[in-house]
Amino acid sequence: MIIVLKNGVTEQEIGSFTEYISKKYNVGVHVSHGKNSTVVGLVGDTSRVDEDSVGAQQIVQSIKRVQEPYKKANRKFHPDNTVITLNNGVKIGDGNVTVIAGPCSVESEEQVIEVAKAVKASGAKILRGGAFKPRTSPYAFQGMGADGLTLLQKAHEATGLPIISEVMSALQLPLFDDVDIIQVGARNMQNFELLKLLGKVNKPIMLKRGLANTIEELLMSAEYIMASGNENVILCERGIRTFETSMRNTLDISAVPMLKRLSHLPVFIDPSHASGITWMVEPLSMAAVAAGADGLIIEVHNNPSAALCDGAQSLTPTQFDSVISNIKKIASAIDKTI
Amino acid sequence: MIIVLKNGVTEQEIGSFTEYISKKYNVGVHVSHGKNSTVVGLVGDTSRVDEDSVGAQQIVQSIKRVQEPYKKANRKFHPDNTVITLNNGVKIGDGNVTVIAGPCSVESEEQVIEVAKAVKASGAKILRGGAFKPRTSPYAFQGMGADGLTLLQKAHEATGLPIISEVMSALQLPLFDDVDIIQVGARNMQNFELLKLLGKVNKPIMLKRGLANTIEELLMSAEYIMASGNENVILCERGIRTFETSMRNTLDISAVPMLKRLSHLPVFIDPSHASGITWMVEPLSMAAVAAGADGLIIEVHNNPSAALCDGAQSLTPTQFDSVISNIKKIASAIDKTI
Amino acid sequence: MIIVLKNGVTEQEIGSFTEYISKKYNVGVHVSHGKNSTVVGLVGDTSRVDEDSVGAQQIVQSIKRVQEPYKKANRKFHPDNTVITLNNGVKIGDGNVTVIAGPCSVESEEQVIEVAKAVKASGAKILRGGAFKPRTSPYAFQGMGADGLTLLQKAHEATGLPIISEVMSALQLPLFDDVDIIQVGARNMQNFELLKLLGKVNKPIMLKRGLANTIEELLMSAEYIMASGNENVILCERGIRTFETSMRNTLDISAVPMLKRLSHLPVFIDPSHASGITWMVEPLSMAAVAAGADGLIIEVHNNPSAALCDGAQSLTPTQFDSVISNIKKIASAIDKTI
């Protein structure tokens, strides 16, 4: 970390400042006197140095981080990719492309089993399904809750597919025993109390990027989970909020190579939420695989028009089958399998 | 709500569609046949109509809401301003300007009592202080927790000032019995499970706007609390995330007149988080009062350089006193008191 | 276009309004009386209807466009892809992928000829090179100007590659006689006077999307050129401005399928400006081809460290050769050639 001091600071001020910083954060300090400004470099593990606090010191003009503020999620300290293996042997992050598919929300036993069978037949390896649904309106369908999780378990029994579902609150966590991967939604990406609890859970966590969160903030939220003890975190880019209005969100495709470079964690793309439009799921999925994504999470519904949420972005099983066959072409071209 | 149907839909399709909509949402339906397109108007209470679900119907081209999707927070149905009266008689939303001030986080008994006395002397009516702190980094100071709330209570006893503090999780709620106003932070604005619980609490809630949430989404989150039973919600604009980098956030000053027009709830501005810069608190506070804000929430610390969080945006008591004297001039010019 | 009138308008007001609209814009009018609101539908060519003007009428509550406001750029009226053929037979938009490459700015005869030969050998079909450079700072290198265009012409003579270069002002246009494609930079996307002049030019125009312009605005700017007489417009997405700071811009990959659906014009991606980072050009190029882009425009420099602009995002010829070989794999997988 590079700290630029204001013009005109005295030697004594510099001495007090560097002593304070060095003791408080247990870092080495290197002072460099320029003609116009004095620069203090911090040496060692600066991830615990609080920029706000240092920046508030009266003699500090500005600060520049040189090291990333995350450690456990940082590829520099863990050069090898994290590979997550689920109970049934499905692997995530092993260099291939893992497809997760299923309905936005679980609506009935028939629905979820029918969709599960269909997506499995097409090539999906994991079943998604919402039981607790974050909805902008209190008057919109809020999900089936615990019953939804029970139906997902039935779909698992019928197909063998591992299950992923979203948790919205610490109070719901005890219900997630039979879920294979717990999802944290975009709106909860910085629900730090929830993240800390998920760090104590012995299951992989899929962490979705918040609508207006930077890549660094996403990695810091992954760090919350990892620092609490759970290192099996899957990152998911699902579109960010911009000024563009023709799609629901703007897919930040560059997040794939950037996250793969900065971190060793698997990176997924959610083309359904990114666009909010059925016909756009295919080209975005193809782009995601070409850009190096480890997986995709796609909404599929047996009857999108009757879906209780997100119908406009759900594929039919037939459409999903077409998407799979097209992304297989891209994956194959770069020596990956779906 | 206006629903534009695709070209070429048949009379039978229109009939099935309108029957379905009218029964599902208990609304009246009015069909209008144009030359190029058929338009369906929904009449009655459309706040429960799910745009996603309707938009997913195959015959629908696009949808336009005419009514706002919120009811309890809507000024149309509650023309008079909501006025909230605290235990000690302090009023919020009565046409004057209420100033809340205090440290970002509670750090010690001495600190919080010293700050409380100072801000009271300058004219603050409510004491703020963070006990649970949402921090981007898991390695940063996370607040004193329950002890922080105890110290706030001591500051209340020493000064008589009512207290506001932030809750981050349902699990923390039982600790907030002595808090006068519960704050929901920007990152939890769409933590819908928490909002529902706060709807059962018999205390005013200050709801801060999320970094990338629209004004309509803020009102929908207020609606969550109100629909669950608690109508004492205070809205707070604290800066949104944009491309501009010279300030921490961009204060959306237009949110003040817009929220006052759309809703009857009190509207506060947080100039400290909006800018993240000490010297900018004063001009932004003056602008907020001029734009019609019902109150301000300002960070004050007796020793900003040593603050455990947000030191760079905290005023000293002396600076705060100057801010108060300047906003009094503006308030007085428009016949309000601080 | 659907116009929702305010509650309580009289029959007489509606009559005057519809007569005014119908005469002013030569469109048909269809009035539909609902219980709560009256809706006026406009029938016919509404692309000339001025939303601002209609929206300012006192009896109007809100407006919803049903048709797109552009006609010549609209795929609805021109279902077939526009294919542009350059003098030497190079085709753009014919279903394959056309690669444009070259230095950010022309710096010397040796440099531009060396780069031209290298990119041609790797598979580029068109040479890019900046003679007039839009720079944020007046103190930065502004390009070689007319001399740069002369050197580009020499590179053309040496390699046979057609040339694309950016025009920044109407006053420079006479110098572009030997340029094969004229580029309009992102900062000039809404320089409407320049667009009108380019509509009179008998050369293809590459129109780059502005940093904060919507897809609809990009198409409206294309419409300016086309409405003035030049229908050979190439659209180029080059990254938009968002809150994310780890890349220079955020590549809006969804713009590719969206533009291809809305318009018949060829769509290019500029991965160099989108990311501003050398190593990210390859994954973004692969994603662009997978998403359906008609071409790429990539910065290549024989010595990026010494480049007078944009060195950090320029590939060496060797790196460019690797990018080409990887995008060939993607293109081949979807039956396209480079």
Add this chain to the structure above:
Amino acid sequence: MIIVLKNGVTEQEIGSFTEYISKKYNVGVHVSHGKNSTVVGLVGDTSRVDEDSVGAQQIVQSIKRVQEPYKKANRKFHPDNTVITLNNGVKIGDGNVTVIAGPCSVESEEQVIEVAKAVKASGAKILRGGAFKPRTSPYAFQGMGADGLTLLQKAHEATGLPIISEVMSALQLPLFDDVDIIQVGARNMQNFELLKLLGKVNKPIMLKRGLANTIEELLMSAEYIMASGNENVILCERGIRTFETSMRNTLDISAVPMLKRLSHLPVFIDPSHASGITWMVEPLSMAAVAAGADGLIIEVHNNPSAALCDGAQSLTPTQFDSVISNIKKIASAIDKTI
């Protein structure tokens, strides 16, 4: 400027690099060797140092500017406010608030003279009126052109008010002889060729901030004009583009105190374009004055419903009179006059 070098660079590489930088930009160089990284500080006038070029050097990890990249617009080098005096004695930037008002576009002699008389009577000191109009659609009214400028001159003769009007192209400049202040619109803020030409003009320039341009970019564009010889630049914040949809743009009120601190140039606010809504002009104007703006530019039309552009945001003369009387209260409270 602080340049952080990559780990493992050799003494020889550092030597070549510092010699290169020091000669190329005529700056002093100070090398500081830390344990983990070497930091190079540049001393002297670094405004001409090209960050792109330096950042592209292979041994450079990252760069941090310490000085601002603009000089002539920088308050550090010109501590006193720039005060601009027009022919008739009207002053801009003298510590008071100057109000500019008039129609979005000039439509007829009667209209512009009627509006001019009305706004003068209310207290406006300068008349605005568009002759050349930047419109998103080529099919929308493009302004009266040269005739519009003639009518503005007649309004000047009838009222004595100085005139401001927007130029869109170098080719139009010769028509602006009788205009007192030339306006550069938001879409042309980075039309650098136009800015250079305006640097040769002997009239004040009002430079509007682009929709997605940072405060630093605005000052760099002002620097273009000033570096070309014209130091009479007025900065104008008119709303930036964000994700919020309830207003046309988001007024960045913080830009006022930030620009006043960074620069000595006068700062105006355009509340009409910032909001796009008539009723919001008043509270935003009041906020702007409270925040320290040097002036306002407001759209007024004698018959907004019939306005050929921007009717929805134009005030009637009566509404304008009310705005003026309210901002006078705010101005008076902070010892300024309108």
